[in-house]
Amino acid sequence: MPKNVSEIFGAMVFNDNVMRERLPREVYKSLTKTIANGRTIDPSIADVVANAMKDWAVEKGATHYTHWFQPLTGVTAEKHDAFIAPVGNSQVVMEFSGKELIRGESDASSFPSGGLRATFEARGYTAWDPASYAFVKDNTLYIPTAFCSYTGEALDSKTPLLRSMDALNTQALRILRLFGDTQTRRVDITVGAEQEYFIIDKAMYDRRKDLVYAGRTLFGAPAPKGQELEDHYFGPLKTRIAAFMSDLDKALWTMGVNAKTKHNEAAPAQHELAPIYATANIAVDQNLLTMEYMKKIAEDHGLVCLLHEKPYKGVNGSGKHNNWSLSASGKNLLDPGKTPEENIKFLLFLAAIVKAVDDYQDLMRLSVAHAGNDHRLGAGEAPPAIISIFVGEELDSLINSIVDGTSYHGAKAPMMDLGIPTVPVFRKDTTDRNRTSPFAFTGNKFEFRMLGSSQNIALPNTVLNTAVADALRSFANRLENTEDFDKEVAALIKDTFSAHRRILFDGNGYSDDWEKEAARRGLSNLRTSVDAYKAFMTEKNVALFSSLGVMSETEMRSREEIYFENYAKIINIEALTMIVMATRDYIPAVESYVAQIAETAAKKKAVVKSISCRVEEDLICRLSDLNARAYDAAERLRIAETESAAIESARERAESYCNRVLPIMEELRAAVDEMETLTASKCWPVPTYGDMMFRV
Ligand code: ADP
Ligand code: MG
Numbered sequence: 001m002p003k004n005v006s007e008i009f010g011a012m013v014f015n016d017n018v019m020r021e022r023l024p025r026e027v028y029k030s031l032t033k034t035i036a037n038g039r040t041i042d043p044s045i046a047d048v049v050a051n052a053m054k055d056w057a058v059e060k061g062a063t064h065y066t067h068w069f070q071p072l073t074g075v076t077a078e079k080h081d082a083f084i085a086p087v088g089n090s091q092v093v094m095e096f097s098g099k100e101l102i103r104g105e106s107d108a109s110s111f112p113s114g115g116l117r118a119t120f121e122a123r124g125y126t127a128w129d130p131a132s133y134a135f136v137k138d139n140t141l142y143i144p145t146a147f148c149s150y151t152g153e154a155l156d157s158k159t160p161l162l163r164s165m166d167a168l169n170t171q172a173l174r175i176l177r178l179f180g181d182t183q184t185r186r187v188d189i190t191v192g193a194e195q196e197y198f199i200i201d202k203a204m205y206d207r208r209k210d211l212v213y214a215g216r217t218l219f220g221a222p223a224p225k226g227q228e229l230e231d232h233y234f235g236p237l238k239t240r241i242a243a244f245m246s247d248l249d250k251a252l253w254t255m256g257v258n259a260k261t262k263h264n265e266a267a268p269a270q271h272e273l274a275p276i277y278a279t280a281n282i283a284v285d286q287n288l289l290t291m292e293y294m295k296k297i298a299e300d301h302g303l304v305c306l307l308h309e310k311p312y313k314g315v316n317g318s319g320k321h322n323n324w325s326l327s328a329s330g331k332n333l334l335d336p337g338k339t340p341e342e343n344i345k346f347l348l349f350l351a352a353i354v355k356a357v358d359d360y361q362d363l364m365r366l367s368v369a370h371a372g373n374d375h376r377l378g379a380g381e382a383p384p385a386i387i388s389i390f391v392g393e394e395l396d397s398l399i400n401s402i403v404d405g406t407s408y409h410g411a412k413a414p415m416m417d418l419g420i421p422t423v424p425v426f427r428k429d430t431t432d433r434n435r436t437s438p439f440a441f442t443g444n445k446f447e448f449r450m451l452g453s454s455q456n457i458a459l460p461n462t463v464l465n466t467a468v469a470d471a472l473r474s475f476a477n478r479l480e481n482t483e484d485f486d487k488e489v490a491a492l493i494k495d496t497f498s499a500h501r502r503i504l505f506d507g508n509g510y511s512d513d514w515e516k517e518a519a520r521r522g523l524s525n526l527r528t529s530v531d532a533y534k535a536f537m538t539e540k541n542v543a544l545f546s547s548l549g550v551m552s553e554t555e556m557r558s559r560e561e562i563y564f565e566n567y568a569k570i571i572n573i574e575a576l577t578m579i580v581m582a583t584r585d586y587i588p589a590v591e592s593y594v595a596q597i598a599e600t601a602a603k604k605k606a607v608v609k610s611i612s613c614r615v616e617e618d619l620i621c622r623l624s625d626l627n628a629r630a631y632d633a634a635e636r637l638r639i640a641e642t643e644s645a646a647i648e649s650a651r652e653r654a655e656s657y658c659n660r661v662l663p664i665m666e667e668l669r670a671a672v673d674e675m676e677t678l679t680a681s682k683c684w685p686v687p688t689y690g691d692m693m694f695r696v
Pocket of ligand 2: 194321
């Protein structure tokens with residue numbers, strides 16, 4: 001370990017310090033202004049910046065540069081170019097121009113475009129995002145970029161995110177101006193993503209085709225022990241895990257990622273890492289880097305990091321808590337202060353968020369919808385598929401008093417006295433936590449908890465930013481034309497809370513009662529990803545994104561196509577993997593075990609003719625029945641998969657995978673899992689749940 005984290009922190013990042021040191025004063029000033037105000041870069045300084053970046057990167061060992069981008073595959077993409085340029089007699093120099101920094105051109109035809117572009121219109125462009133710092137990794141200078149088609153449509157997750165940040169900034173500034181704030185130049189969106197993950201021994205991982213191909217176990221009987229003793233959460237770290245985490249921290253710090261908190265999670269072999277929050281686009285980039293490093297560093301330790309939402313049935317899955325807030329000139333706009341009832345600006349922003357989430361529940365749900373996350377949401381461990389907001393007791397009673405016009409007596413935070421003389425008495429929080437809420441106010445930020453552990457957090461933040469921008473826009477429209485601002489703003493807050501009170505819920509989000517209650521309140525409940533995708537292209541949603549310049553209808557349509565396509569592809573891979581494992585591993589293994597038992601019985605009888613072979617007979621019958629069930633299910637799965645794959649429309653294909661293929665996968669799994677419980681350990685072809693979760 002380094003003696004001092006500050007010595008290595010950000011060592012591989014072309015950050016503000018490096019820029020100040022390496023760029024001419026005027027260039028540095030122009031670039032930082034561009035970044036701070038979200039403006040376009042002055043092309044005349046690009047060459048200077050590029051050259052300084054290159055010199056710095058070369059000192060760090062870089063020979064190549066890459067435009068790093070986020071295509072709609074969900075993972076990042078990169079193509080490396082060497083800095084070399086030929087000069088004269090078979091010699092080269094290291095060169096990097098402003099043009100190469102600002103813009104990249106590449107063949108985009110192999111990335112998902114959802115029909116945005118035919119393969120012959122292959123050209124795609126990457127454009128530098130100066131607000132996210134470049135960095136050196138594996139001898140390459142990484143330049144964070146946005147990715148679009150030849151015709152300018154966004155082909156990535158980052159472009160709409162940047163546009164949504166801009167939209168929210170514009171509308172939030174309108175509101176701040178109304179409150180007399182003339183100083184703030186930009187409202188920043190701050191995001192901190194808590195990342196959950198599982199760790200498994202590499203040797204075991206390699207023996208599980210389902211983990212290798214699908215990222216989750218598609219078979220596996222529960223181990224005798226799961227998470228019921230609650231002994232893993234915050235438990236002491238095993239030596240091997242601690243060593244991995246320590247190397248991970250070090251690597252992330254070097255890359256300028258503020259990795260802050262780490263601990264064991266609820267399920268065995270499950271862990272969490274939380275960074276200190278950053279501006280949204282940087283937080284997105286850093287979360288992608290974090291996921292990449294988790295995988296890479298795990299391999300160095302003979303481990304594999306599983307980022308899938310549900311690697312194991314029967315224990316908790318992994319999610320990502322997206323902490324989100326707004327900051328103006330370094331001040332958190334969602335900080336209620338000591339007397340929230342007097343903090344009109346806070347209440348107005350709170351009202352905007354409540355309205356935004358209520359108006360666009362379907363989009364919030366959509367933003368976390370993917371095949372893997374369907375195993376978590378609504379499964380009694382993660383928030384339900386229903387969106388609601390938890391604001392805590394104090395704000396809840398404040399909102400009620402506003403709506404009902406009754407007087408409000410602030411909640412005084414009570415003192416906590418443990419009755420131990422040496423332990424100091426301290427002030428409690430005014431509200432307890434609510435772990436079951438999908439969208440919870442946690443003191444001075446909102447925590448969106450429905451995200452899956454594997455997903456890019458760009459989309460949920462894009463949706464949230466855009467929806468809140470929409471609410472603030474309607475507020476600004478109303479308030480800018482009023483004579484009596486104080487009266488109007490009070491009326492607006494009251495109207496908004498009255499109209500959207502139905503979305504507030506502080507009870508147990510995991511209970512069945514809530515599902516009924518939510519239905520009564522008219523809240524949307526989109527159970528599966530496919531349901532959520534179907535709710536995407538409504539008139540209301542198209543109007544939202546296009547009017548705020550975040551996504552055009554064409555861009556949305558292409559994304560809709562990709563959602564359906566991607567879903568179908570994922571289930572298709574899972575189904576094929578199950579067929580392979582069943583027919584080539586499980587069924588033959590059980591067949592040979594049954595043969596062994598039969599042989600044993602025959603041998604016993606050869607010695608003692610009248611001997612009882614009750615155990616052998618029983619096992620042979622039960623296993624043969626189950627094996628036949630598995631065999632039949634695998635056959636039906638094969639047919640259902642082939643027929644589903646042949647469906648022309650992506651939407652209908654996804655529906656068929658969801659409604660027809662998934663249930664057969666369940667049947668196949670049930671038969672195999674039962675066989676596992678009856679088969680001798682030494683005959684079982686793959687590591688069991690117990691092996692995978694408890695032997696790390
Ligand atoms: P918990 O969820 O257990 O309460 P913490 O209070 O430590 O965890 O915070 C979780 C995450 O919230 C961290 O990543 C933290 O940086 C982030 N966070 C804190 N303040 C803000 C903010 N103003 N905006 C965005 N994220 C924030
Ligand atoms: Mg949290």
